[in-house]
Amino acid sequence: MTGRGPGIRVLLADDEPMIRAGVRAILAAAGGIEVVAEAEDGQQAVGLTLRHRPDVCLLDIRMPRLDGLRAAAELRRVSPGTAVVMLTTFSEDEYIASALESGAAGFVLKAGNPRELIAGVHAVADGGAYLSPAVARRVITRLGPGRLGRQDTARAQVRSLTARETQVLGLVGAGLSNAEIAQRLNVVEGTVKAYVSQILARLGFRNRVQAAILAYEAGLVAEG
Structure with missing residues (x-):
């Protein structure tokens, strides 16, 4: 903040x-x-x-x-x-x-x-x-039967993103803040904010937690 x-x-x-x-x-x-x-x-x-x-x-x-x-x-x-x-x-x-x-x-x-x-x-x-x-x-896991189908759906959603947006999504899923992502990617924080806004708009999400869950489902974040 x-x-x-x-x-x-x-x-x-x-x-x-x-x-x-x-x-x-x-x-x-x-x-x-x-x-x-x-x-x-x-x-x-x-x-x-x-x-x-x-x-x-x-x-x-x-x-x-x-x-x-x-x-x-x-x-x-x-x-x-x-x-x-x-x-x-x-x-x-x-x-x-x-x-x-x-x-x-x-x-x-x-x-x-x-x-x-x-x-x-x-x-x-x-x-x-x-x-x-x-x-x-x-x-x-609680989502139960059809998890593989959701993984396919999540990966299809991710394919709509650019390579950089996909990278940022993975870091959002890992819980990194905008400042931490900026440091990791060697860009300014404003650039990260723009990427996150683009990702949320493109995926139709309202908040970063929804994006983080998608990152998990798509396999962008290592479980554990």
Whole structure:
């Protein structure tokens, strides 16, 4: 994101105090990330986001009063500058498609490696998308019968892209931010932003997470 200070400001929303304490400790140990507020439900998360305007909001999917999915949709409406990362478990895979529609930019497993949480926060704060590798595998696998057909469809979609756009799509799928992609390809960040916009428009996608999933399905990102 542009216009923020050197640190990433995070709002953490989860109805379980132990989960919040664990996530807060992981982020504090990482350095450069500040938890500016905590919420016990989605409704409180929306209100605190409007008050604090964090760079990133970490949302549990299942919360009282207003669940994470509806909270993410509301945040996209009232605070589009705040990127949303969903905190999920394997038992909640079925919610991820809905979360995509709600505007989430990342998915991190609660029981995953702490490095994935930190990487996810950094990626979405810089305008990127992030899928924990295990989440990406589960999402694709859960689609069930016809996966090979979807792989063929995904690869056909990718063939509509230029070689450079395909390269950028693969890096988006790997969770890299625009700045990281620019560094990897030795181009300016504005060029990467233009490529990403072209890719989303050409594929008919609304956000980078949809593009990241396509990258996985098409085999552009190594699983694991």
